[in-house]
Amino acid sequence: MKEVSILINNLKELLNGGHAHATFEQAVKDLPAKLQGQVPEGMPYSIWQLVEHIRITQLDILEFSRDPGYESPQWPEGYWPKEQAPENAAAWKESITQITNDRKTFIGLLEAPGADLFTPFAHGSGQNLLREAMLIADHTSYHTGEIIVLRRLMGAWK
Template identity: 55%
Template sequence: MEDLIAELRTLLNGGGAHVSFKEATSGIPFKMLGEAPHGLPYSIWQLVEHIRIAQWDMLEFSRDAGHTSPEWPKGYWPSESAPSDEPAWLRTLEKIGDDLEAFMTLLETEDLYKPFPYGNGQNILREALQIADHNAYHIAEIVMIRRLLGIWK
């Protein structure tokens, strides 16, 4: 079990074949966070905020039977294309890291396979894989936008 948890931690942190969230979001000029190049539907800010909202929702669903998810899809996407200011950007990045760490605690303290007493048979393992898959998908979009904007290595 320890090996599986270690692999899940690596996966959730962007290890192996994936760019990490931290790597994908570091060094972005603030003024470019709201850019949506070539008619793309989302900016980097909107993708990062979407990651925050969705990851928070999966975390809360995993630890609170009374949690109510946002309305889909509207509640999962910010309407603004850019953060209001740099502190808002930094708070979002910090919240994503804090929520991910809180989820990691669940990985280490809960039975990975035991279905939640609510929901439709979900468990911690399923939620971990869903967070990793969802984040990797949108992290790749962030990298693509950065390439289109000429701000990727």
């Protein structure tokens, strides 16, 4: 169906971002390591905590969407890291890579032959693939904006 194909392409663009604002990848690019765990005055979290929150939440939505037996973490503690900073450069890179890879995997759910965007999952409380795609895009976009604000507060955004 042509309309569904158009919708899937629009969802992919929405998930990858970049039309109305900076992408997640742009927001974290070239961030000095010393700023990844810094919490600016008056702010509740660091950029690392936001990155990890995006990663954990997106993975939760992905797993919920593809596995009826999946159990989500406890809210809110299971969605936010306790650590203010990444353990090392590898942890930072791994988190960002997982966000990118999980987004690609979710897009694969949208592109799968016979993917049904509209029918509620047999599990959950009425969620469907379309809703979950929009939820990932909305959530990531919101927190990407926060990352940019934190970078501005720390003088690390052009």
